[in-house]
Amino acid sequence: MFSIEPSRRSANGAGEEAGSKMSEIVLQQAASPSATADRSRALGRMALVDGIFREVTRAAAVIVLVILSGVILSLVHGSWPAMKAFGFGFLVSQSWNPVTENFGALPAIYGTIMTSLIAMLIAVPVGLGIAIFLTELCPYVFRRPIGTAIELLAGIPSIIYGIWGLFVLAPFLQTHVQPALIEAFGDIPVFSMLFAGPPYGIGMLTAGFILAIMVLPFIASISRDVFETVPPVLKEAATGVGCTTWEVTRYVVMPYTRVGVIGGVMLGLGRALGETMAVTFVIGNAHKISGSLLAPGTTISATIANEFTEAVGDLYTSALIELGLILFFITFIVLAIARYMLMRIEQKLA
Amino acid sequence: MSLYAYRRSANSIATTLCWAAAIFGLAWLFLILLALVYEGVRGLSPAVFAEMTPPPGSAGGLLNAIAGSLVMTVIGVAIGTPLGMLAGTYMAEYGRYSKLTTVVRFINDILLSAPSIVVGLFVYTILVHPMGHFSAISGAVALALLVVPVVVRTTEDMLLLVPGSIREAASALGAPRSHVVGKVAYRAAKAGLITGVLLAVARVSGETAPLLFTALNNQFWSTDLAAPMASLPVVIFQFALSPYKDWQQLAWTGALLITIAVLALSIAARTLSAGRRKSK
Numbered sequence: 001m002f003s004i005e006p007s008r009r010s011a012n013g014a015g016e017e018a019g020s021k022m023s024e025i026v027l028q029q030a031a032s033p034s035a036t037a038d039r040s041r042a043l044g045r046m047a048l049v050d051g052i053f054r055e056v057t058r059a060a061a062v063i064v065l066v067i068l069s070g071v072i073l074s075l076v077h078g079s080w081p082a083m084k085a086f087g088f089g090f091l092v093s094q095s096w097n098p099v100t101e102n103f104g105a106l107p108a109i110y111g112t113i114m115t116s117l118i119a120m121l122i123a124v125p126v127g128l129g130i131a132i133f134l135t136e137l138c139p140y141v142f143r144r145p146i147g148t149a150i151e152l153l154a155g156i157p158s159i160i161y162g163i164w165g166l167f168v169l170a171p172f173l174q175t176h177v178q179p180a181l182i183e184a185f186g187d188i189p190v191f192s193m194l195f196a197g198p199p200y201g202i203g204m205l206t207a208g209f210i211l212a213i214m215v216l217p218f219i220a221s222i223s224r225d226v227f228e229t230v231p232p233v234l235k236e237a238a239t240g241v242g243c244t245t246w247e248v249t250r251y252v253v254m255p256y257t258r259v260g261v262i263g264g265v266m267l268g269l270g271r272a273l274g275e276t277m278a279v280t281f282v283i284g285n286a287h288k289i290s291g292s293l294l295a296p297g298t299t300i301s302a303t304i305a306n307e308f309t310e311a312v313g314d315l316y317t318s319a320l321i322e323l324g325l326i327l328f329f330i331t332f333i334v335l336a337i338a339r340y341m342l343m344r345i346e347q348k349l350a
Numbered sequence: 351m352s353l354y355a356y357r358r359s360a361n362s363i364a365t366t367l368c369w370a371a372a373i374f375g376l377a378w379l380f381l382i383l384l385a386l387v388y389e390g391v392r393g394l395s396p397a398v399f400a401e402m403t404p405p406p407g408s409a410g411g412l413l414n415a416i417a418g419s420l421v422m423t424v425i426g427v428a429i430g431t432p433l434g435m436l437a438g439t440y441m442a443e444y445g446r447y448s449k450l451t452t453v454v455r456f457i458n459d460i461l462l463s464a465p466s467i468v469v470g471l472f473v474y475t476i477l478v479h480p481m482g483h484f485s486a487i488s489g490a491v492a493l494a495l496l497v498v499p500v501v502v503r504t505t506e507d508m509l510l511l512v513p514g515s516i517r518e519a520a521s522a523l524g525a526p527r528s529h530v531v532g533k534v535a536y537r538a539a540k541a542g543l544i545t546g547v548l549l550a551v552a553r554v555s556g557e558t559a560p561l562l563f564t565a566l567n568n569q570f571w572s573t574d575l576a577a578p579m580a581s582l583p584v585v586i587f588q589f590a591l592s593p594y595k596d597w598q599q600l601a602w603t604g605a606l607l608i609t610i611a612v613l614a615l616s617i618a619a620r621t622l623s624a625g626r627r628k629s630k
Contacts, residue, residue, distance in 0.1 A: 046526040053528040054444055060436030061445070061454045064502060067495060068457050071468065074475040129371020137368055146376070148620070153379050155616045156609060157556020159583050163590045163605050164382045167389070167598070213378045220375065244361035267463060274465025276559040277587065301467045301559070308474075308563045324471040328464065335460045 071328070079322030081314055090322060096287035098311070103319035105326060107287045111204065111297040112327070115279060116272040118208025118293070119215060123272075124265055126212075127219030132249055134220075135227040147224060154217035162281035165210040166202075170282055173209075174201030178294055196292040200284065205293040207283045214278050215268040222264030226257045229349055259348075263341030270335040274327060276301035300327040383609075390606025393599040398607075402571055403585055406594040412604050414571045415585040418486070421573070422565060422581060423555055425490035430497025431547055437498075438505025443531050446510075455506070462499040469495050470560035478564055486572075486579035489565025496557060497550040504546025508539040545619045552615035556608050558583035582608055 082090065086103065093104025134147055178199030185191035230253050238252045254261075284296020285306050298306075300323045311317045397411045404410025437458075441451045469492055477488040512535050520530045536543065566578040567588060582604050589601035 046528075050526045050528045053531070054440075057436045057440035057444055058450070060433050061440040061450060063433060064437050064454050064458055064461070064498065067498070068461060070476070071464075071472045074472050075468070078471070078475045126371045126375045129368045130375050133368045133372035137365055138372075146372075149376075150379075152613060152616055155552055155612055157558070157583065157612060159556060159558045159586055160386065160605050160609055161382065163586060163601060164385055166590060167602075168381075168385050213382070216375050217379070244357055246361040246364035247357070249364075270463050274463075274467070276465065276467045277583075280587075281590065301465060304467055304471065305559060305562055308471075309566065321471055321475065324468050328468045331463075331465055332460060335463055336456075339456060339459045 072325075075321055075325040075328060079318055079325050082318035082322040085315060086319075090319070091326075094287075094289060098307075098313075098316050101313060101315045103316070105300075105323055107289050108298050108300045108303050108323055109326065110289050111207075111283065112273055112299040112301070112330075114204055114293075114297070115208040115211055115283070115299055116269060118205065119211035119272045120265070120269055122209065122212035123216045123219055123268060127216050127265075127268070128223055128261070130216075130220040131223035131227055132253075134224045135253075136245055136249055147221070150217045150224075151221050154221055157277075158214060158275055159277040161210055161214045161278040165206065165278060166281040169210065170201040170206050173206055174199050178205075182294070193291045194293050197290075197294050199294060200296060202282045202284045202296055203294050204283070204290075204297045207279045207297075207299070208293075210278045210282055211272045211275055214275065215272050218271060219264055219268040222267060223257075223261050226260035226264060226345060227253055229260070229345065230256050257345065259341045260345035263338045263345065266334055266338030266341065270331050270338060273334060274301060274331045276305050280305045300324070386602070386606055386609055389599075389602040393603035394606070398600070398603055403569055403580060403589075403600070404596070405569075406592065406597060409596070410600070412582065412585065412600060412607070414568065415580040415582045415604065416607070417571070417573075418565070418568070418579040419555065419582040421575075422486055422490045422493055422561070422579065423551060425487070425575075426493030426554055427497055427547065427551055429491065430494035430550065431501050433494075434498045434501025434546075434550075435505050435543065438502045439509065439531060441502070441506045442509035443527075443535065454502075458499050458502045462503060465559075466496060466557055467559035467562075470562060470564055473560065473564045481576075483576075484564065484566035484578045485576050486565050487575045489561045489579065489581065490575075492560035492564045493554040493557065496554050496560065500550040500553055501546050504549065505539075505543060508542030508546065509535055511542065512538040541622045545623045548615050548619040548622070552612045552619070555615070556583055556612055558587055562587070 082103065086093065090103065090105050091109070092106055093102075094106050095102045095104050096107065097103070130150070134143055134150075138146065178195075178201070181195045182197075182199065185195045234252050234256065235248050238248045243251070279299050280302040283298055283302045285298050285302060286296040287298055287303075290297060304320050304324055304327075308317070308320050311320055397409065398413075399411060399416065400413060401409070401411030402414045403412060437454065441454060445451045473488050473492040473495070477491060478484055481488070516534055516538060517530050520534045521527075525534070561581050561584050565581055565584070567584050568578045568580040572579055586601045586604045586608070589597040589604070592598065
């Protein structure tokens with residue numbers, strides 16, 4: 001392995017040494033003083049360009065750090081008026097009244113977490129199923145095309161999912177699925193609460209479902225990549241002692257890749273929590289906490305997207321920025337855990 | 351039931367469920383594309399590319415939105431790419447084992463999937479608020495901030511793939527470090543670096559959230575970078591949520607255009623990096 005830090009100096013040193021030897025040879029051949037001066041000037045210029053280039057790249061790397069701290073600082077600065085006005089009550093208050101300038105984040109936080117939870121309940125089993133299908137069951141001819149298709153779908157912008165959710169999924173759920181849910185669970189104690197109220201079409205359940213479809217490609221493709229890191233020898237050995245395909249997956253592949261799969265799921269969760277456009281279309285933007293999953297609600301990102309440009313007054317704007325800060329804080333923690341877990345599986349590989 | 355029969359049935363149940371999951375998941379994704387093509391193609395006409403976004407009730411196209419998206423994407427990529435490439439170069443070439451690199455890599459990975467609406471808020475507080483009005487340039491800066499992490503990541507990964515022996519050979523010939531990086535490592539990783547930029551373009555060309563309160567929107571043709579500018583995603587957002595049928599139709603068509611652009615870019619990026627993998 002070519003290690004840069006230690007050998008950079010030695011490589012540079014070697015270069016300079018070679019350079020000076022070469023200049024000696026040149027000196028013997030044409031011992032004119034002007035040639036030596038030219039040569040040393042050229043070498044000096046090279047060293048200068050070298051140093052500048054190195055420092056410029058380092059500055060660029062530092063700027064990446066500055067961007068992140070800039071994001072945090074500017075959000076804290078922007079939300080300062082709201083923090084002063086509402087204090088910690090902002091996190092637990094349910095009111096959202098632009099007229100009396102009384103704001104609370106709880107409905108938005110609740111909506112963000114609930115929709116992401118619904119999304120994960122659907123996307124994790126299905127995503128893992130797709131990953132197992134692609135690594136263990138799928139005929140070889142189809143593995144690459146299906147895998148590629150899923151990766152391409154992961155890149156489709158979220159607004160596409162949003163517009164589809166609004167015009168296709170929501171009406172479909174309203175006329176077919178939600179009445180059936182209300183009918184089926186109407187008499188069962190806990191579920192009747194979850195599926196109460198009229199079928200609006202838009203609401204928490206729809207938003208969660210759209211999110212599930214959106215993060216599905218992420219979870220599926222990361223899990224597939226992680227599953228593929230299992231050494232074939234392990235799987236062959238398990239199959240050799242008579243394990244079924246499922247037992248190989250359950251007792252060999254899963255334990256080996258647990259950390260990576262959790263990392264991938266957390267990455268999907270990070271996406272779901274911060275997702276804006278797909279949710280904004282179908283959430284209904286209602287600032288209240290409702291026990292029913294069919295009722296409209298709101299999420300942090302949907303609130304900001306819907307109201308920011310129309311927010312009048314510094315306190316209103318500031319409250320929205322504080323919502324952004326809370327969102328950033330939540331996703332930062334989730335993503336940091338995800339990266340840590342994925343880093344651990346990379347280390348295992350190396 | 352014997353243990354053997356139990357294991358066999360457990361196996362067939364589990365594998366059936368995996369098949370079902372795959373069909374279920376792929377079916378939804380397929381349905382979305384189908385609806386998109388079906389609804390989008392109906393509105394596709396030369397007018398879409400030749401006329402401005404209309405007021406409700408009259409005919410029109412998406413020309414100013416398409417142009418605005420192109421302008422802001424180009425500026426955003428022009429700002430973000432050099433920054434990202436230089437940072438990636440530092441991480442792979444100069445400070446491969448330094449603390450700074452480890453920290454930057456971690457932070458960059460987080461920025462890579464951080465909610466884009468937060469980036470919009472950030473640009474609003476540092477650019478839009480001090481300037482006092484929405485502007486295309488702040489939209490472009492917001493997009494640039496989304497380009498940076500993608501380019502940093504791919505640049506570092508691709509430069510790490512360049513074999514050390516090539517660099518050593520160049521250094522042994524007396525090439526200064528900047529030449530080794532610029533004329534040897536960059537060239538060896540060229541396809542990969544272009545892939546990174548293409549992926550970044552694909553990522554930002556569909557971004558809506560960071561543009562909502564930086565570039566805002568504009569009903570008319572505008573090339574003024576200091577004024578609000580229309581963009582395809584924001585127009586889709588506005589038109590789709592409107593009650594007017596012709597606006598909704600334009601939103602579908604716009605969505606189809608974005609999807610085609612993004613898929614084309616990702617496929618181009620894949621072909622490039624696949625060619626590279628083979629030649630290695």
